Structure formats: C-alpha cells, structure tokens
Amino acid sequence: MVMNREKITAIILAVISIVYIYGTYQMPRFEYVRLTPGRYYTYALGIAMLVLSFLMFIRNDIKSRKWETSPEKLKTIGVLTGILLAMLPIFQYLGIIVTFTIGSAAMSRYLGWRRWSTALVVFGVINITIFLLFTKVLGIYLPLGRLPDAILAMFIGEG
Amino acid sequence: MFSEIIPHLMHGFSVAFTFQGLAMVTIGCIVGTLIGALPGLGPITAIAVMIPMLSNFEPAFGMILMAGIYYGAIFGGSTSSILINAPGVAGVVATAFDGYPMTKKGQSGKALCIAAISSFSGGTLSVIGLMLLAPVMAKFALLFGPPEYFSLMVFAMFAVTAFSEGSTIKGLISAILGLMAATIGIDLSTGYFRYSMGLAELQDGIKFLVVILGLFALTEVFTLSVKKEKSEKDADYKHKVTSLKITKKEGKMIVGPICRGSVIGFLIGVLPGAGATIASFMSYAAEKKINKDPETFGKGDPRGLAAPEAANNAACSGSFIPLLTLGIPGSGSTAVMLGALMAVGVTPSPQLMTNYPDLFWGTIASMYTGMIILLIINLPMIPYFARVLWIPKPLLLPSVVLFSLIGIYGVGFSVFDLFLLVLFGVFGMVMKYIGIPPAPLILAFIIGPLLENSFGQSLTISQGGLWIFWDTAISKTFLVLIGIVIIRVIWKMVYSDTEES
Numbered sequence: 001m002v003m004n005r006e007k008i009t010a011i012i013l014a015v016i017s018i019v020y021i022y023g024t025y026q027m028p029r030f031e032y033v034r035l036t037p038g039r040y041y042t043y044a045l046g047i048a049m050l051v052l053s054f055l056m057f058i059r060n061d062i063k064s065r066k067w068e069t070s071p072e073k074l075k076t077i078g079v080l081t082g083i084l085l086a087m088l089p090i091f092q093y094l095g096i097i098v099t100f101t102i103g104s105a106a107m108s109r110y111l112g113w114r115r116w117s118t119a120l121v122v123f124g125v126i127n128i129t130i131f132l133l134f135t136k137v138l139g140i141y142l143p144l145g146r147l148p149d150a151i152l153a154m155f156i157g158e159g
Numbered sequence: 160m161f162s163e164i165i166p167h168l169m170h171g172f173s174v175a176f177t178f179q180g181l182a183m184v185t186i187g188c189i190v191g192t193l194i195g196a197l198p199g200l201g202p203i204t205a206i207a208v209m210i211p212m213l214s215n216f217e218p219a220f221g222m223i224l225m226a227g228i229y230y231g232a233i234f235g236g237s238t239s240s241i242l243i244n245a246p247g248v249a250g251v252v253a254t255a256f257d258g259y260p261m262t263k264k265g266q267s268g269k270a271l272c273i274a275a276i277s278s279f280s281g282g283t284l285s286v287i288g289l290m291l292l293a294p295v296m297a298k299f300a301l302l303f304g305p306p307e308y309f310s311l312m313v314f315a316m317f318a319v320t321a322f323s324e325g326s327t328i329k330g331l332i333s334a335i336l337g338l339m340a341a342t343i344g345i346d347l348s349t350g351y352f353r354y355s356m357g358l359a360e361l362q363d364g365i366k367f368l369v370v371i372l373g374l375f376a377l378t379e380v381f382t383l384s385v386k387k388e389k390s391e392k393d394a395d396y397k398h399k400v401t402s403l404k405i406t407k408k409e410g411k412m413i414v415g416p417i418c419r420g421s422v423i424g425f426l427i428g429v430l431p432g433a434g435a436t437i438a439s440f441m442s443y444a445a446e447k448k449i450n451k452d453p454e455t456f457g458k459g460d461p462r463g464l465a466a467p468e469a470a471n472n473a474a475c476s477g478s479f480i481p482l483l484t485l486g487i488p489g490s491g492s493t494a495v496m497l498g499a500l501m502a503v504g505v506t507p508s509p510q511l512m513t514n515y516p517d518l519f520w521g522t523i524a525s526m527y528t529g530m531i532i533l534l535i536i537n538l539p540m541i542p543y544f545a546r547v548l549w550i551p552k553p554l555l556l557p558s559v560v561l562f563s564l565i566g567i568y569g570v571g572f573s574v575f576d577l578f579l580l581v582l583f584g585v586f587g588m589v590m591k592y593i594g595i596p597p598a599p600l601i602l603a604f605i606i607g608p609l610l611e612n613s614f615g616q617s618l619t620i621s622q623g624g625l626w627i628f629w630d631t632a633i634s635k636t637f638l639v640l641i642g643i644v645i646i647r648v649i650w651k652m653v654y655s656d657t658e659e660s
Binding site: 005006009023024028036037039048049056061072076084088089105108113122123127131139 | 329574
C-alpha cells in the first residue's frame, strides 16, 4: 500500500482521537455530579474524529489538494518561522519596538528587500505608530522592554 | 410591517449617526477596502487584526466597525481582481472573469466604476432585504431553547462544511478539530481542567484571536511569501486606471444583471455555509445563461462583471441575518465577528435583537451609510486606493506579521500566546498542504463553547435523555435538514467515485 499525505494524516488524526478519548476517560468522576454532559460531548467528538480519520484513510481524496510544496518553499517558511521564534524570547528584554523592528526588517531582507536602512525606518515607524496607538489612544499597556526601560531610567532617572 | 420597523430603524440611525458610529463605519470601510484590495488578504484577516482595538468600544460600535471592514473588503477585493487578475478573496474570483479582460482592453477605469456601482446597488438592496427579513426572523428566534439552538448550530456547521470547496470529509475533520480545540480549558459542568496538558496558560483555553490570526494572517503571509510574482506581461496592465466614465448604453445594460445578482446574492447569503463565493458564481452562470449572446462573457462583458459584483455584496449583507437574528455565524467572516462580540461581553443568542437593540439596528443602519462611503471611496478615489497594489511584498508581509504579533500581545500580554500564534500559522500551512479548509475550524472553534453549553443545558432539562433534540418541531426540522446534508455528502462521495471509475 502506498502511503500518501492523506493516509499519513488519517493515521495521525486517528491517534489524536484515541488520545482525546483516553483524556476524556481519564477525567475524574464526581460522586455528587450525576450528569456530566461535557464528558458525553468530548466522547462524541473523539469518536466522530476517529470515524472521519477512517473515512479519510479509505477515501484517499487527493483531488482536494490545493497546494504543493518544494524545498525552496519549505526553506522560506522555515526561515520566516525561525525569525519569528527567535524574536519572541528576546522581545520582553529588548521591548516591542526594538525587537519587532529588527525582526520585521530581517524578514523583509530575506523576502528580497535589499536596503536595511529603508526596512528599519519603515518598520520602526509602523512599530512606533502601533505602539503609540495602543498605549496612548486605546489605553492598552504594551511593555517598552527591560533594556529600553533601563536606558530611559539612566537618562531620565527612576520615577 | 413598516410601521413596526421604522421606529427601530430610526433608533439604529441614532446610533449610526453618532460621531463614534460614523467614525467606525468610515474606518471600517477604508481599512476593509485597503486590505481587501491586497491579493491574498481577505476580510477575516482584516477583521482579526482590528479585534484587539475593539475592547475599547461599545459592542454596537465594534460591530459597526467589523461590518464595515467585511463589506469594505468584499468591495475592495474587486480592485485586485480587475487590475491584476489576483482576487483578494474567494468571493471576487468571478469578478475577474470579465473584469480583467476589460482591463486588458484598456477599460480598467470603466470596469472599476461598474464594479463600484454594482457593489453599491447589490449591497444597498440587500440591506433593505436584511432590514425587512431580520425582525421576522428575530421573532421566530424567540421560540428557540437550548435543544433548538444546539440543532441549529450543528446544522450550520454541517452546511458550512458541505458547501465549502474541496473534500467534505476534510471539511468535517476541520470542524471537529475546531470543536476539539475549543474544549481545551475548564469543563463548565465539573470545573475540571481538560486537555490543558498541565500548562497554566491553557487552563483558560486557547484565545480565538490566536487561532484566527495564526490560521489566516500568518498562513497567508507564509503562502504569499513563497508565491511567485506574476509575469512581466501581466504586470504591464498593473496600476493603469483609465477613465471611470461609462456610457448610457452600458448603464442600461447592467441594470438587469445588478437586480438579478442582488436577489440571488441575498438569498444565498442568508443560507449558512453558502455566501459570497457561491452567490457570485451562481449569478454569473445565471446571467450567462439568460443572455442571448453568452459568447461575449469572459471577454470583457460589463454584464459579466456587474452580476457577480452585485451578488457578492448582497450575499455579504445577507450573511448578517443568521448572525444578528439567531446569533449563529454562517461563514468564517461572520464567525470571527461573533467571536469578537463574545470577547467584548455580548452573549450570542437568538435574543440578540431584543437584548442588544443598539447593536442590531445600529449595524443595519450603519450599512446604508457604509455603502455610500464605499461608493465615495471606490469611485473618485479608486486610482489612489489602487496604489496599495504597489506596496512591495517584502514590506507588506512583515507588516501583517507585526500587526498580528502586537495584536495578540496587546490582548493577553502572554508570550505563550505568541508561540501559539506561530504554531497555528505553521499548522495552517500543514492544513493547506493536506487540503483541509480552515474556515470550518474557525467557525467550529468559535461556536464550540456555545454548542457544548446548549448541549449541556438540553441534557440537564431532559435529565440526560437525548430524545429532547427530537422533541420539538424546530429542532426536529434542523435534524432532518442535517440528515439531508449528510445524504447529499454521501451522494457526492458515491457520485465522485462513479465518475472516477
């Protein structure tokens, strides 16, 4: 039997549904709660997914595929995801404006924009605008970041 | 009937004509038109990136803003279809059939003008239909209890998957995945934390904005980043907006298609699951069939442009009927709106019209002003708006990522949510690779808690008996309709097998 992406997905989904049903089974039973609709509901979902994954396996519907991949495409998606993931742990330290400006400029550069300076200016302006919109207009607090806070404190002084 | 509606409509205008109401509809229309005009970015992304800002507004104004973005994006989507043959949303694919050939003939301005007039007419006629039909539906909706609501939601989900393009099984898998994801977090009947894998961040469940922006905005960014640019030959037509003037003869020619397209669009838009895409294709096909010279269609016939444009905008307004009267979304876009309303404290239910008259009538009234604003934006200013197509991809795509990241962080201040956003973005690409449509997942994820809640309430009423869903006429009707949809699905599967063999 040839395993294609539909069949592999069907097997993965079947495993997910079994784990899901097992998760429902593992839920504690409460002595004084006579009716637990949530349990029936999640059992029903798990079973429905199991049935659908079986149907997907036997139907092997390859006509509904809309997108094909290639090593080049995977590389682009991988690099963009990598930049995103690299930005997230450091942004609490460097702050939204600095991290996201550099990260966006890096993405832009990878996508074909040649001039770092333009990218940094464009994304810097966008970032500062969004930051001010959230903090000043909408009243939603966004952290400036520990490093920018520390630098500001050095110049302006604490409090 | 009119005497009943007019006082309510006046109340709606009193909401829509406030400074905030007018500002929201104007911002919504502009943002919608701009984002809709960008190929690949549709109304769901446009609405989703604006959601973090909604918490500061009253639900009625938030809804006016989202509605403006929705019909603005459908309105604006025609620009990229006509100018560069790259539809921004599925609902405007049929627009390109005759719109792009008109551009090739050097009539891009004329095509944009016809699209704007048709969209305006279709949208306005449909709002009148919405205004007349919604109160009737809302009265009917008062008969709904938990079992009826549950059956209706299941029906809506089946309808969305049955009508969505591609494999129905994959559509259903998408919906069940959405429902499963929605069960993560606290179980309301026992207070137990389900499927949270011991992570404190998952105990409140996954935020719907994370799912939407991940599956739509981020996935679109990934897709567009690997998409090859159009050839130089195609690029020659780009950005050339010629004279917007249309002749008297052309004006007369498009009246019929606009009227027919509006009726078809509205009726299809009301049905859950159908929507702008099916409406525009059906009206195009109908127009081609009833005309004496069908061979001109596809070669730049204004009628072939007017009919789908009127239909997709009419469908867009029509899709508000199930949302506003029954509290049930019939499409991915309206599901996102419902999710946003839930996030600002509105409880979606069939009593939405009674409980939130400002939201209900304010939204309907704002659509009249919205259509006029869109006509103003899309007629004299279209050459300027078309310039968004000039934004280079390397600058545009990171900007969408930026909006998504800051939007998510601004809502929950959680870095975990940002990781989850990236995860959903990658998952969206995997879904694309397998051919699983994302819209049923979004719809199911948003109505999942409501579905579970009404299921629980029904079982509590019946003391655990499932017969309650077959006990009332309304619920029974929906169950029969679900049965018909299932039979249709099986028939489709068998039929496609026969065709293959």
